[in-house]
Amino acid sequence: MTTVPIPEDWPATEEQARAVQEELRARLVLDEIGPPPGTGHVTGVDVAYDDERDLVAAAAVVLDAASLAVVAEATAVGRISFPYVPGLLAFRELPAVRAALDALPCPPGLVVCDGYGLAHPRRFGLAAHLGVLTGLPTIGVAKNPFTFTYDDPGAPRGSMSPLVAGAEEVGRALRTRDAVKPVFVSAGHRVSLDNACAHTLALTPAYRLPETTRRADARCRRALREAVRAA
């Protein structure tokens, strides 16, 4: 387990945070397909909080993309860097996520975020932001449609429908298990939406949520309990 550093230039206000998003958005790479599913590494990242004690814990869990076996993992614990504000989630989660990724003993490959990438008010959600900061290929898989709309996909696993903002397709509602509520996939950095959906299906052989996020969620919660116990 490592410690989370809060960057010196981290925004202190929502105003500054929004300005950072507008600026970094220009560096987002959207013309790459990304790595093919089932090869190399796939890494899940997630964060847990204890607002009372001002504690944050993040985990990065690396899976072998073919077998979905855990290859490596790392955790980071520190202080909360930003409040939760819809549209500014990245400023709350990124310092901890980056610290966990930096502590990994091997390359993460594709990174799967718990949240959105392009599907965002300014088209620069958590996954897009993480991708620009690290250069890594990233995608976002969220549990809720946020402010976007969609038509319910067909019942069979693999069915999908566009997640839209007005007339723009910002992501996709993807059914990962038969007749179970869909997940909401969006491209992050250097990965196409089609490929992001293919990866999500490859990561959901048994549950609604990707194995990457399930593993990372369990791991960061444990790291948080241990940090609370020690504090």
Added chain:
DNA sequence: GCGACAG
């Protein structure tokens, strides 16, 4: 102005 709103 009011309500909704990833995690």
Added chain:
DNA sequence: ATCTTGTCGC
């Protein structure tokens, strides 16, 4: 995200 009991089902 987090607070929380039982309960239905494989």
